Amino acid sequence: MKAAPKQDVQVGQETQKLGPFLCWAVVFADIGTSIYYVPGILYGTVGKLAGFFVFLTMTVFILLTFKYVEVTYRFPQGGGVVTVAAKALNHWFGALGGMFILVDYFLTAAISCLSGMLYLSVVLPILGPQTGFLGLNMTVWITLVILVLLGILNWVGVSESAKVSMVGAMIAFVSDLAILVTVFTHISFSEFLAFPSNV
Numbered sequence: 001m002k003a004a005p006k007q008d009v010q011v012g013q014e015t016q017k018l019g020p021f022l023c024w025a026v027v028f029a030d031i032g033t034s035i036y037y038v039p040g041i042l043y044g045t046v047g048k049l050a051g052f053f054v055f056l057t058m059t060v061f062i063l064l065t066f067k068y069v070e071v072t073y074r075f076p077q078g079g080g081v082v083t084v085a086a087k088a089l090n091h092w093f094g095a096l097g098g099m100f101i102l103v104d105y106f107l108t109a110a111i112s113c114l115s116g117m118l119y120l121s122v123v124l125p126i127l128g129p130q131t132g133f134l135g136l137n138m139t140v141w142i143t144l145v146i147l148v149l150l151g152i153l154n155w156v157g158v159s160e161s162a163k164v165s166m167v168g169a170m171i172a173f174v175s176d177l178a179i180l181v182t183v184f185t186h187i188s189f190s191e192f193l194a195f196p197s198n199v
Contacts, residue, residue: 022159025166028173109150113143 086094
């Protein structure tokens, strides 16, 4: 069997790259949108310390980025936990790590879709817990449809999935800027600094 020309292989590898902007979009669409609901959930549990917990999470996140920088430098071919565990320990641990990360991906997608529908049901009551087909409520059915669509989108290609994430990331980023502009045009910086103690 004839081997593929080296130039064709290089072209194929180039077309698979997402680029910095699409990588940012994927990460920001996942992490950057959490700021909309996590502080509210924390406030219900820890009250005024919610901001402090967000700050702690940010600190851990920054340390985590340093870890990812080191891992990508040491393993430029990619592979994440599978490659790292396989090289550091053995292939069985690599496979185990891969299975855990797959479960994490599936659970994250399902929980994110369901919680997103529950949040939307606050402003769109039709998405609420009305009983639908086979006794399942509309929220669950819409979540299942979204999960199937996400699966199809990822099957089509990672690049296409990243482009869809880019739309959400840009909406979230512009919303963040709009919120910051609105806040800082209505209160002074000194009032902003005194805000935690006045709550």
